[in-house]
Amino acid sequence: MPELPEVETARRSLHRAVAGKTIARALVLKPAAVRSHTPDGFARALRGATVVDIQRRGKALRLLLGPRVLVFHYMLWGVIRFHAQAGAPPGGASVVLAFTDGSALEFRELQLSRLNLLRPGAKDDPESAAIEPLAPTTTLEAFRRALGSKGRVKAALSDQDRIGGIGNLWAHEILFAAGLRPDRVTAALSPAEVRALYQSTRRVLRNAVEAGGEPDFQDVFGQHGQYRLAVYGRAGQPCRVCGAKIQGGRLGGRPTFFCARCQQ
Numbered sequence: 001m002p003e004l005p006e007v008e009t010a011r012r013s014l015h016r017a018v019a020g021k022t023i024a025r026a027l028v029l030k031p032a033a034v035r036s037h038t039p040d041g042f043a044r045a046l047r048g049a050t051v052v053d054i055q056r057r058g059k060a061l062r063l064l065l066g067p068r069v070l071v072f073h074y075m076l077w078g079v080i081r082f083h084a085q086a087g088a089p090p091g092g093a094s095v096v097l098a099f100t101d102g103s104a105l106e107f108r109e110l111q112l113s114r115l116n117l118l119r120p121g122a123k124d125d126p127e128s129a130a131i132e133p134l135a136p137t138t139t140l141e142a143f144r145r146a147l148g149s150k151g152r153v154k155a156a157l158s159d160q161d162r163i164g165g166i167g168n169l170w171a172h173e174i175l176f177a178a179g180l181r182p183d184r185v186t187a188a189l190s191p192a193e194v195r196a197l198y199q200s201t202r203r204v205l206r207n208a209v210e211a212g213g214e215p216d217f218q219d220v221f222g223q224h225g226q227y228r229l230a231v232y233g234r235a236g237q238p239c240r241v242c243g244a245k246i247q248g249g250r251l252g253g254r255p256t257f258f259c260a261r262c263q264q
Helices: 004-018 039-046 140-147 153-157 168-178 191-210
Strands: 023-028 053-057 060-065 068-073 077-083 093-099 104-111 114-118 247-251 254-258
Touching: 004 053, 004 060, 004 077, 004 104, 004 191, 023 039, 039 114, 140 153, 140 191, 153 168, 153 191, 168 191, 168 254
Parallel strands: none
Antiparallel strands: 023 093, 053 060, 060 068, 068 114, 077 104, 093 104, 247 254
16 A cells, blocks of 8 residues: 555656646546546546646645646555556556646556545545644654554554554554564653654655655656565564564554564
């Protein structure tokens, strides 16, 4: 499931690819992908719209189209691919936006992903009280308040009502960098541990964005992420720091990974 580093990577590559372009037509090949309009209504509303900007909020992409916003949620998975020259829609394509300069943007392999065309401030536009972990306004104190004192620390980090954009994968990488086990009780963290977690959250996410996300993810130009995962998906493999075997299991119904020597 793409998380903050992958969605921010997609945002940056989308901005390079389509900012300032005008949509000539929209093709809805799989109507289930569009939640806000009928296929014809979606196509009519997008025709002639210009991509003013691309933003990210949590795990959602927001394409600003003048008075409307096209909101894309990756959910489980999805691929956005830019084509400098539009051709016949490839297999797996759900929605294609063709631009007046002959290029196209393709949304495909959507697993529960959804597109909503909304007016700014509309009820279904993803507004949230969750903090953005990389925002300048997210101070240590703001992070501490958002983290709260309920439940396990991994669940708190990946709770989209508390902290936006972090899911199961990057919560594990952040906790490894902070030296904390995923099953630690949030209320039991010391002030020094909360500070280490805050610093690791910002450092890991920044590095992950610069690396283009995790290796299975591709930006709109087809470039793979280059971040070298420390623990996620590496159960039974040696820790890159101490050499001990990475532990695997389940926590809160989700796969979990940690180094029992490096994380306390």
